[in-house]
Amino acid sequence: MDKYLLFTPGPVNVAENLRVAISKEDICHREADFDALLASIEQKLLSLFQIRRRGRYRAVVITGSGTAANEAMLSSVVGKGRILILSNGEFGERLHKTSLIHNDRTHLIEVPWGEPFNLLEVEAYLMRHKIDVVAMVHHETCSGMLNPLAQVGAMAKAQGAIFVVDGVSSVGAEMVDLEACNIAFCSSSSSKAIGSYPGLSFVIGRKKQFRKLKAHKANTTYLNLATFYDFLKARSQTPNTPAVPLFFALEQALTNILREGVSKRFATIRARAEQLRWGMRKLNLEFLIDEQDMCSVLTTVIVPPSVKVGDLRDRLREKSIIIYEGKGCFQGKVFQVGNIGEMSKFDIKFFLQTLREVLVTLQTEAADLVVPIRPAEPSPALITPLCGALASTAP
Known part of the structure; x- marks a missing residue:
């Protein structure tokens, strides 16, 4: 064959019209052309999530992999509060490791890879501890397990915590209902189920939660969600130089999904x-x-x-x-x-x-x-009688 067939969770084989899109003419990211491109991507992302009250949500796009989007959330939304990480696989462990770098008050509920959470234990933990943010991976790629958003989101809301979701490998393939599941922020990536090239990620969230980020001290320069939101709201731009060709490809990938339905x-x-x-x-x-x-x-x-x-x-x-x-x-x-x-x-x-x-x-x-396979050979003791028998019957 003239190409590899990528039976992987990402990167993936892309549609031919994405190869055309990524080769579009050069534009400057501080001009109206890019403003319109980013605005188009944001509206298409809101459509992908099938958000009913669209005016309550915004989506920032980051030049970086899904891990960049996750670190942007974990370094920006907690402040001096307490965060609980739910982990049942490799990427839950990565959330925990990232949170420990940025948040001194990081809690953890961990179960073995590939095992479902005991939701009664999660609920009991939230009732015993003052938790401000709950974070969980939706699809644990290491095992293929899909974790329950609605139940965990309801528990977080009942205890006054916001719910943050790593949707890097599920968005574009599974329904992620931000409104029904009480999700404050959700991350994802361009190169998995959305079907575009690697190198872009995004965080979609409630406007009122984005506005609260200003109250937190910035832990990073590049991945500060408050800065991304300010640039999006005021200018329809990104705070840093974006990978413009990848934005063209992402917009085409989203167009393909919406055209199909x-x-x-x-x-x-x-x-x-x-x-x-x-x-x-x-x-x-x-x-x-x-x-x-x-x-x-x-x-x-x-x-x-x-x-x-x-x-x-x-x-x-x-x-x-x-x-x-x-x-x-x-x-x-x-x-x-x-x-x-x-x-x-x-x-x-x-x-x-x-x-x-x-x-x-x-x-x-x-x-x-x-057991090596060899052709069967008659033993020497059997050769003579067998040949003799054949000779005696010859005419």
Whole structure:
């Protein structure tokens, strides 16, 4: 094939019209051209989130990965308050590590990777402690688990805390209802389910929460959300030089989603996931977590006992297919198959067929190492009688 098929949670294969968009003519980020571009992106983001009371929300766009957006939130919204991080995977741990850098009063509820939170324990913790901000990852990419926004948001609201969500790998594939789930701020990235190039992220939030940020001492220069909001509100610009070509591509990616229809896009991604999971179950593969707990972005698959995940990844790469290996406590035990970005039904069929062939080859090779396959040879004791018997029956 003439390109890699990225069966990953991001970066992804992009649509052809994004390749055109990123090559548009140069513009200055301090001119009206960029003001209009940023305003268009913001309105499209509000549409992507299907916000009903749009006038209450704004979205700032940051030149930086999803981690930049998360650090912007964690370094800007807490001030002298107390923040509780809920962690059940790699990216929950990253939220905690980032918060510790900026916030002295960081609390943590941690459960093993890939396990759901005990919501009764979370509620009890919030009732026992004065918490001002609750932060959680929506989709834990390391396991594929989708964490519950509505329940945690309701608990935070009941205790007078604001709710901050890392939506980096779920936005564009799963519904994130900012209003119903009482979410004050939500982050995401251009290069995952939204389907654009890496390098941009954004934070969408309530205006009244953005306005409160001025009361907090700035912990960073580049990632101060209050500064981003001021530049957006006053000038429809960013405080620092943006990656303008990536803004053109992001606007085109959002246009593609809205043209298809947000609900239809979600359904398309979910159908891809179901097709892949059906095909992998037919190969007798097992999944790390229950399907009811999975996000529609990817599937985390347990590696068969006789297969090394590195070998599997290498053999698939030879066929132009890229997958993820497991990380941390899942390293060597699982592989991950994403289904976002530009991906056709033929691509999925090709993946499943190739995966079957590669698994059969690897399992056969592993069996040969244990019991080498050799042609059967008759023992010397049997050769003479057998030949004699044949000779005696000859005419």
